[in-house]
Amino acid sequence: MKVVSDASPLIALARIDCLELLPKLYGRVLIPTEVFNEVTVAGAGLPGARQVAGATWIEVTTVTDTAALEEARRRTGLGTGEVSAIVLAKELGAELALIDERRARRFAKDEGVDVIGCVGILETLYRHGHLADLRDAFARLLHHEFRIDRRALNESLLRLKLPIL
Numbered sequence: 001m002k003v004v005s006d007a008s009p010l011i012a013l014a015r016i017d018c019l020e021l022l023p024k025l026y027g028r029v030l031i032p033t034e035v036f037n038e039v040t041v042a043g044a045g046l047p048g049a050r051q052v053a054g055a056t057w058i059e060v061t062t063v064t065d066t067a068a069l070e071e072a073r074r075r076t077g078l079g080t081g082e083v084s085a086i087v088l089a090k091e092l093g094a095e096l097a098l099i100d101e102r103r104a105r106r107f108a109k110d111e112g113v114d115v116i117g118c119v120g121i122l123e124t125l126y127r128h129g130h131l132a133d134l135r136d137a138f139a140r141l142l143h144h145e146f147r148i149d150r151r152a153l154n155e156s157l158l159r160l161k162l163p164i165l
Contacts, residue, residue, distance in 0.1 A: 004030045004089040005098035007038045007048075007081045010058075012100065012118045012148075014048035016140035023057040024130045025121070030092065032084035036060045047144075063088050076107050089113045100148075118148065119156050126160070135162055 003026040010031070013019040022029055031039075031052075040053045052058060063069050063084050073083045082104040089097040090111055099105050100117040108115045116124070118141065125131035138153040142165065154164040 001026055001096065002030065002089075002092055002094040003028075003096045003098065004032070004085050004092065004094045005035065006085040006100070006104065007031075007035045007043075008100040009098040009118050009121060010035075010039055010052055011043070011046070011048035012141060012144075012146045013121070014051045015144045015146065016137055018122065018125070018131065018137060019048065019051050019055070021125050021130050022121070025124055025128065026096075028057045028059055029098070030059050030061050030088065030094070032081070032088045033060055033062050034084040035081045038081045061088060061092070064091060072107075076103070078104050078107060083107075086111055086113055118146070119152055123156055123160070134160065135165065139165060 010019060040049045043049045065087060069084055069087045072087060073080060076083065082099065082101055085097055085099060086108045090113060095114065097108050097113050097115045098121065099108055099115045105115045122131060122134055122137050126134040131137060135157060141148055142150065150165060157164050
């Protein structure tokens with residue numbers, strides 16, 4: 001399965017010590033050069049930088065259609081990392097893009113790219129037995145002040161018949 005990621009899910013999962021679980025679901029994860037630079041260069045010393053730089057299962061790939069990248073960035077007002085992840089997913093025919101930001105998710109869906117964010121990734125890890133305590137993972141996201149709606153977390157927990165936060 002080809003999977004492309006934006007920076008946000010990588011950073012969030014690194015903050016809660018779950019980044020290393022991604023290859024259990026997807027094998028390898030592709031990221032555009034722009035996302036790699038955002039996490040490891042601009043974000044040097046911040047959560048995720050060291051983990052992403054050292055992850056052998058993350059493959060940095062260059063977007064070839066730079067005109068599409070610039071046009072999409074201009075048209076949507078989204079950040080370069082988000083747009084590059086979506087454009088790369090389209091270029092490679094990826095089955096999934098890991099994106100958290102709401103507007104970027106909408107744009108990806110409009111472009112025919114299936115998306116999943118941190119909540120969905122953590123749910124999937126839990127369902128497949130790779131994450132023992134989903135509620136704790138969600139609590140750690142909140143503790144680290146990751147921009148996520150508590151209501152969305154509780155809806156996920158309710159779907160899985162777990163106690164809400």
